[in-house]
Amino acid sequence: MAEQSAAAPEADSVNPKAQQILAAARQVFIEQGYGPASMDLIARTAGVSKATLYAHFTGKDALFAAMVGAECRRMSAVLETPAFDESDIRAALRQIAGQFIDHLMTGRALAIYRIVVAETPRFPEVGRIFFEAGPNRLLGRVADFLRRAGERGVLTVPAPRAAAAQFIGMVRGEIYLRRLLGLEPAAAEGELDRHIDACVELFLSHYGRR
Amino acid sequence: MAEQSAAAPEADSVNPKAQQILAAARQVFIEQGYGPASMDLIARTAGVSKATLYAHFTGKDALFAAMVGAECRRMSAVLETPAFDESDIRAALRQIAGQFIDHLMTGRALAIYRIVVAETPRFPEVGRIFFEAGPNRLLGRVADFLRRAGERGVLTVPAPRAAAAQFIGMVRGEIYLRRLLGLEPAAAEGELDRHIDACVELFLSHYGRR
DNA sequence: GTCTATATGAAGATAGAC
DNA sequence: GTCTATCTTCATATAGAC
Numbered sequence: 001m002a003e004q005s006a007a008a009p010e011a012d013s014v015n016p017k018a019q020q021i022l023a024a025a026r027q028v029f030i031e032q033g034y035g036p037a038s039m040d041l042i043a044r045t046a047g048v049s050k051a052t053l054y055a056h057f058t059g060k061d062a063l064f065a066a067m068v069g070a071e072c073r074r075m076s077a078v079l080e081t082p083a084f085d086e087s088d089i090r091a092a093l094r095q096i097a098g099q100f101i102d103h104l105m106t107g108r109a110l111a112i113y114r115i116v117v118a119e120t121p122r123f124p125e126v127g128r129i130f131f132e133a134g135p136n137r138l139l140g141r142v143a144d145f146l147r148r149a150g151e152r153g154v155l156t157v158p159a160p161r162a163a164a165a166q167f168i169g170m171v172r173g174e175i176y177l178r179r180l181l182g183l184e185p186a187a188a189e190g191e192l193d194r195h196i197d198a199c200v201e202l203f204l205s206h207y208g209r210r
Numbered sequence: 211m212a213e214q215s216a217a218a219p220e221a222d223s224v225n226p227k228a229q230q231i232l233a234a235a236r237q238v239f240i241e242q243g244y245g246p247a248s249m250d251l252i253a254r255t256a257g258v259s260k261a262t263l264y265a266h267f268t269g270k271d272a273l274f275a276a277m278v279g280a281e282c283r284r285m286s287a288v289l290e291t292p293a294f295d296e297s298d299i300r301a302a303l304r305q306i307a308g309q310f311i312d313h314l315m316t317g318r319a320l321a322i323y324r325i326v327v328a329e330t331p332r333f334p335e336v337g338r339i340f341f342e343a344g345p346n347r348l349l350g351r352v353a354d355f356l357r358r359a360g361e362r363g364v365l366t367v368p369a370p371r372a373a374a375a376q377f378i379g380m381v382r383g384e385i386y387l388r389r390l391l392g393l394e395p396a397a398a399e400g401e402l403d404r405h406i407d408a409c410v411e412l413f414l415s416h417y418g419r420r
Numbered sequence: 421g422t423c424t425a426t427a428t429g430a431a432g433a434t435a436g437a438c
Numbered sequence: 439g440t441c442t443a444t445c446t447t448c449a450t451a452t453a454g455a456c
Contacts, residue, residue, distance in 0.1 A: 035245025118328030127391035169383030181337035
């Protein structure tokens with residue numbers, strides 16, 4: 001069975017046509033949401049016929065799941081870029097919060113989040129993939145940072161993972177919710193910085209070294 | 211033009227048929243999401259014909275918006291029940307957090323939130339209605355509580371509204387996200403209490419009177 | 421106002437030629 | 439593998455009788 005080039009559909013991460021279709025799917029799903037997005041439009045956007053589309057993905061569900069997976073891997077890569085200034089704990093926390101919320105406020109991240117949240121009851125797997133690649137990975141990274149800071153004696157954090165969740169939840173807070181629900185085009189720049197500063201101070205009041 | 215009983219459709223909060231239809235719409239939308247929910251099923255669930263349904267609501271969009279509005283008013287009423295123990299600040303914060311997160315973890319609240327978040331780009335009004343009736347009202351109440359505590363000298367809170375957002379965001383945190391994304395059937399009872407305690411302590415470290 | 425029956429259109433999925 | 443053309447299904451919305 002050498003040279004079996006039939007190629008299993010899905011997950012064909014090298015095939016350029018598949019990539020092309022995934023990119024189109026991402027764009028259409030993000031713009032229209034899962035339900036209203038039609039396979040017809042996705043095919044046209046990708047510049048292929050529907051038959052070709054169905055040759056690469058078994059159906060709308062599979063295409064959607066593949067797109068979410070690819071997008072989550074992309075997000076993971078973004079969040080992987082570390083290099084926090086570990087010498088100044090205050091500056092490092094501000095940096096973490098800023099980087100995190102900047103990414104979350106992206107139209108693309110918002111759109112993906114909206115669809116995943118909505119479709120999770122019908123595709124439990126999608127919710128899991130998203131959580132592992134997104135929030136869970138981020139929380140792990142922040143927890144590691146807090147743990148290292150604890151080892152250096154800069155912080156006193158008995159439960160790094162829980163503390164990371166507190167910090168991230170607090171930073172995300174109301175500003176994100178307003179954006180998610182379509183209120184206000186964007187928060188003023190200064191307001192965001194003041195919010196982050198307030199969260200860092202609250203966090204350090206408890207976990208900072210006395 | 212006396213005795214004009216034609217009755218404008220929508221917002222007919224006394225008409226029993228309309229209530230019946232709204233209840234059916236709520237059930238079907240919650241179970242299936244906006245897209246997959248069919249007007250046919252909603253009519254059958256309500257025990258009326260489709261023609262009757264369209265006599266009361268101009269279309270699927272209007273029915274959905276009316277349902278969300280009604281549900282938000284209901285949520286507001288729930289969140290209105292106050293009576294915090296203002297003598298013990300620690301106990302009061304725990305009580306606020308517990309009541310809040312219990313409500314959020316409800317299957318019904320989760321489902322409504324999922325749909326509102328997903329459909330907000332297409333119905334900006336729905337996002338605004340939800341925010342005003344839900345999160346905004348809650349944050350206002352918590353801020354008022356913090357302000358009163360500040361006036362009594364129990365807390366030192368320069369910006370009550372921002373502090374309320376920090377507290378609520380922190381409490382909500384990771385546990386809620388896991389539920390929202392369908393991971394874990396439900397958090398262990400003890401774990402939730404420990405989480406709330408940790409948030410209250412973190413909050414009081416900064417805002418508590420020294 | 422309410423029902424039964426139907427028009428109309430769109431979307432997911434496929435058959436067959438190249 | 440890829441395209442054009444089509445099939446089937448189903449959902450929104452309405453017409454007409456009571």
